[in-house]
Amino acid sequence: MYAMTGKLTAQAGQRPRFVEILLRAAQVVGQLPGCRFYIVTEDRTNDCDIWVLELWDDKTAHDASLQDSRVRALIAEAMPLMDGAPDGVELSVAGGHGIPA
Numbered sequence: 001m002y003a004m005t006g007k008l009t010a011q012a013g014q015r016p017r018f019v020e021i022l023l024r025a026a027q028v029v030g031q032l033p034g035c036r037f038y039i040v041t042e043d044r045t046n047d048c049d050i051w052v053l054e055l056w057d058d059k060t061a062h063d064a065s066l067q068d069s070r071v072r073a074l075i076a077e078a079m080p081l082m083d084g085a086p087d088g089v090e091l092s093v094a095g096g097h098g099i100p101a
Contacts, residue, residue, distance in 0.1 A: 001036070001099070002062055004054045006088025007043075014081040015048055021078045022052060028070045029054075034061025048083060055093065 010018040019040060026038040034057035043049035056062040065071055093099060 001093035002056045002059045003091040003093050004052075004056075004062065004088055005091065006052050006054075006086050008050045008052065008078075008086050009046075009083045010048045010050060010081050011083045012048060015042065015050060018078060018081045019050060021074055021081070022050065025071065025074045025078075028068065028074065029065050032061070032065050032068060034058065035065065052088075055099075059090075 008018065008022075019042060022040040026040060029035045029038050036055040036057065037053070038055075039053040041051045041053070043051060054062065056065075066075075
């Protein structure tokens with residue numbers, strides 16, 4: 001399994017709009033092969049930060065999602081709302097509650 005977590009910072013006052021776009025992205029990627037979950041969270045300590053948690057069958061499935069025209073359109077819609085480059089990490093899943101065997 002392949003996981004990612006990323007921090008996206010919205011421009012001041014733009015987080016609600018940014019979150020709405022990311023929630024639409026969750027609906028799209030949730031229909032794509034290999035996506036186990038795509039969770040959008042709002043940082044409680046910073047009014048501009050958004051964290052996205054993703055779990056995929058493998059990196060190939062994640063990378064393929066970035067080629068989907070709907071995903072690319074949502075990325076293009078979100079880019080002007082960002083305040084700086086995204087920050088995140090790629091993760092290998094060791095296991096845990098709710099993780100498929």
